[in-house]
Amino acid sequence: xxxxxxxxxxxxxxxxxxxxxxxxxxxxxxxxxxxxxxxxxxxxxxxxxxxxxxxxxxxxxxxxxxxxxxxxxxxxxxxxxxxxxxxxxxxxxxxxx
Amino acid sequence: xxxxxxxxxxxxxxxxxxxxxxxxxxxxxxxxxxxxxxxxxxxxxxxxxxxxxxxxxxxxxxxxxxxxxxxxxxxxxxxxxxxxxxxxxxxxxxxxxxxxxxxxxxxxxxxxxxxxxxxxxxxxxxxxxxxxxxxxxxxxxxxxxxxxxxxxxxxxxxxxxxxxxxxxxxxxxxxxxxxxxxxxxxxxxxxxxxxxxxxxxxxxxxxxxxxxxxxxxxxxxxxxxxxxxxxxxxxxxxxxxxxxxxxxxxxxxxxxxxxxxxxxxxxxxxxxxxxxxxxxxxxxxxxxxxxxxxxxxxxxxxxxxxxxxxxxxxxxxxxxxxxxxxxxxxxxxxxxxxxxxxxxxxxxxxxxxxxxxxxxxxxxxxxxxxxxxxxxxxxxxxxxxxxxxxxxxxxxxxxxxxxxxxxxxxxxxxxxxxxxxxxxxxxxxxxxxxxxxxxxxxxxxxxxxxxxxxxxxxxxxxxxxxxxxxxxxxxxxxxxxxxxxxxxxxxxxxxxxxxxxxxxxxxxxxxxxxxxxxxxxxxxxxxxxxxxxxxxxxxxxxxxxxxxxxxxxxxxxxxxxxxxxxxxxxxxxxxxxxxxxxxxxxxxxxxxxxxxxxxxxxxxxxxxxxxxxxxxxxxxxxxxxxxxxxxxx
Numbered sequence: 001x002x003x004x005x006x007x008x009x010x011x012x013x014x015x016x017x018x019x020x021x022x023x024x025x026x027x028x029x030x031x032x033x034x035x036x037x038x039x040x041x042x043x044x045x046x047x048x049x050x051x052x053x054x055x056x057x058x059x060x061x062x063x064x065x066x067x068x069x070x071x072x073x074x075x076x077x078x079x080x081x082x083x084x085x086x087x088x089x090x091x092x093x094x095x096x097x
Numbered sequence: 098x099x100x101x102x103x104x105x106x107x108x109x110x111x112x113x114x115x116x117x118x119x120x121x122x123x124x125x126x127x128x129x130x131x132x133x134x135x136x137x138x139x140x141x142x143x144x145x146x147x148x149x150x151x152x153x154x155x156x157x158x159x160x161x162x163x164x165x166x167x168x169x170x171x172x173x174x175x176x177x178x179x180x181x182x183x184x185x186x187x188x189x190x191x192x193x194x195x196x197x198x199x200x201x202x203x204x205x206x207x208x209x210x211x212x213x214x215x216x217x218x219x220x221x222x223x224x225x226x227x228x229x230x231x232x233x234x235x236x237x238x239x240x241x242x243x244x245x246x247x248x249x250x251x252x253x254x255x256x257x258x259x260x261x262x263x264x265x266x267x268x269x270x271x272x273x274x275x276x277x278x279x280x281x282x283x284x285x286x287x288x289x290x291x292x293x294x295x296x297x298x299x300x301x302x303x304x305x306x307x308x309x310x311x312x313x314x315x316x317x318x319x320x321x322x323x324x325x326x327x328x329x330x331x332x333x334x335x336x337x338x339x340x341x342x343x344x345x346x347x348x349x350x351x352x353x354x355x356x357x358x359x360x361x362x363x364x365x366x367x368x369x370x371x372x373x374x375x376x377x378x379x380x381x382x383x384x385x386x387x388x389x390x391x392x393x394x395x396x397x398x399x400x401x402x403x404x405x406x407x408x409x410x411x412x413x414x415x416x417x418x419x420x421x422x423x424x425x426x427x428x429x430x431x432x433x434x435x436x437x438x439x440x441x442x443x444x445x446x447x448x449x450x451x452x453x454x455x456x457x458x459x460x461x462x463x464x465x466x467x468x469x470x471x472x473x474x475x476x477x478x479x480x481x482x483x484x485x486x487x488x489x490x491x492x493x494x495x496x497x498x499x500x501x502x503x504x505x506x507x508x509x510x511x512x513x514x515x516x517x518x519x520x521x522x523x524x525x526x527x528x529x530x531x532x533x534x535x536x537x538x539x540x541x542x543x544x545x546x547x548x549x550x551x552x553x554x555x556x557x558x559x560x561x562x563x564x565x566x567x568x569x570x571x572x573x574x575x576x577x578x579x580x581x582x583x584x585x586x587x588x589x590x591x592x593x594x595x596x597x598x599x600x601x602x603x604x605x606x607x608x609x610x611x612x613x614x615x616x617x618x619x620x621x622x623x624x625x626x627x628x629x630x631x632x633x634x635x636x637x638x639x640x641x642x643x644x645x646x647x648x649x650x651x652x653x654x655x656x657x658x659x660x661x662x663x664x665x666x667x668x669x670x671x672x673x674x675x676x677x678x679x680x681x682x683x684x685x686x687x688x689x690x691x692x693x694x695x696x697x698x699x700x701x702x703x704x705x706x707x708x709x710x711x712x713x714x715x716x717x718x719x720x721x722x723x724x725x726x727x728x729x730x
Contacts, residue, residue: 044161045532047284050291051159052534053197064320067329068422073320073537078194078310080317082418084533 386571
């Protein structure tokens with residue numbers, strides 16, 4: 001049983017039985033994290049998300065909540081996005097070293 | 098030989114349009130992309146006596162087109178190649194966001210299109226300490242690269258030099274047909290181009306390490322206020338209030354002036370021209386039709402100046418994001434904010450603004466509901482009915498009762514739209530998971546020239562698109578209202594009211610009178626409602642004519658009293674308060690505007706939508722109006 005796998009391993013091992021994965025909705029505001037995977041049923045939508053800067057390895061930070069707490073303003077690379085809350089669960093991340 | 102086509106492609110907010118304006122100057126025109134209604138800005142550039150046709154493509158976010166705008170952009174590129182045109186795609190990238198922007202260039206290159214890259218806003222990048230090496234970039238991308246600032250005119254010479262140079266590689270590559278490409282092929286292409294862009298970025302761009310770019314830091318600190326739980330909604334409310342205030346106080350005098358100018362001009366012409374059909378056609382048919390178009394231009398110009406400032410500064414997408422959550426239970430989202438807002442001036446620009454909505458279903462819903470916003474053409478109708486039938490003594494809570502009713506009509510339109518949106522959730526038009534991500538551009542100061550062009554293009558669209566329909570319908574209605582002519586007995590010229598009564602329109606009004614009698618309308622109101630299909634405010638003019646004893650009476654105050662005091666043959670009032678409330682409800686809901694119907698047809702590409710929309714809103718308006726009349730009388 002691996003207790004604390006090094007972050008590099010995470011990229012290759014996405015087996016949920018072994019290690020819990022973090023998703024963006026669990027991350028505190030202002031804490032930069034790295035995108036590991038985008039999940040979700042629609043492949044084309046995921047491909048479009050890469051066009052918006054949401055690609056594997058990119059750094060993402062939740063910046064602010066909008067007044068109704070949804071969507072959430074995020075900093076992805078050099079641009080600001082608003083992302084709906086339901087999507088945050090579909091962005092798997094790891095902390096930055 | 099046809100001129101070489103230079104297509105400007107890029108993501109929204111990369112400064113494509115600024116570059117387009119800088120390159121072409123005043124030599125531009127607006128046309129339509131083949132087979133659809135998305136407008137195409139075409140400009141001319143002449144370099145060394147060679148002409149180039151420059152086209153500003155709609156913004157695209159990825160190589161997988163989603164919105165109708167994006168589809169048009171890719172289809173245009175495909176068509177150029179298929180027709181064998183000499184094409185060069187100028188891919189515009191924002192220097193401070195270059196990694197994301199380069200993916201399009203890399204993708205088009207990989208898809209076999211001849212490209213060159215313009216790294217725009219290099220001035221802003223310098224402020225951000227971002228350094229871009231054009232040679233390294235060019236090496237990785239395999240295409241010429243120019244650093245430029247379209248705002249400052251920097252690098253324009255190099256860009257024009259690019260145009261004359263031959264296509265980068267002489268080899269003929271079969272370009273990808275975006276119309277036929279499978280989603281899997283496009284996803285593959287997108288993945289590849291993201292990788293290439295990352296490689297180019299790593300090799301050619303130096304960003305200060307671990308520091309937030311100053312432009313971003315500034316935008317985030319502004320957002321802390323704009324998205325503040327208390328200040329945010331307050332700022333939005335105040336902004337909207339000021340916008341409407343400016344719209345009404347600013348546009349009213351101009352509209353009144355234009356109205357009286359047209360009336361005066363018509364009087365002068367009538368005096369000069371020999372009496373007869375021609376003079377009637379010009380003074381009663383064509384001129385009022387023209388006036389009906391022109392009087393809306395000040396409102397549209399003012400509204401779009403303000404919307405333009407909000408949009409160019411970067412506030413509008415944030416306002417949409419703030420409302421997003423609140424609109425979701427109704428099956429709408431923040432993207433309907435701009436169409437609905439525009440709808441308060443006129444539904445036509447509002448419906449055209451729905452093009453940036455990526456979900457096709459949500460776009461249709463927005464198109465169907467935008468006409469429920471209280472457009473400025475409803476105002477004269479509301480004003481007439483309210484002044485005639487809401488007594489001056491009606492002062493709820495000490496407020497001006499007529500103003501309260503007018504404000505109530507605005508609220509009524511919004512509530513009706515939201516309720517209908519809710520109802521549409523149970524139809525096939527409901528899109529449960531619209532695209533969830535919006536780009537927030539950095540805050541920027543709007544520039545006067547860009548703003549001027551934006552406002553001008555909106556006004557021009559209105560004049561050219563809606564104008565045609567309004568003018569045509571006005572002339573047709575005039576003809577229906579003037580023919581057949583009554584047998585005029587010499588010495589007793591017939592009054593306009595008598596003339597309309599005997600005309601085809603009058604006959605039609607009498608024919609439909611039974612249909613509208615349950616609402617308390619007589620043939621005069623029925624005729625006026627028919628004529629208001631040209632533009633809602635024509636209702637006031639037609640009633641004015643029908644109630645005028647002689648042709649000269651134009652005073653609107655007189656008309657209000659006439660309506661209020663009108664009696665039936667048995668001495669009871671011809672119109673009651675119930676009738677008035679019914680009329681207000683009818684005008685709030687019914688799609689009483691043929692120009693809107695025409696625009697919906699163009700924008701949806703089918704006659705089915707506008708037909709269904711017109712029929713449904715008519716039935717709903719009639720039913721609600723009938724219910725109100727029953728309840729009140």
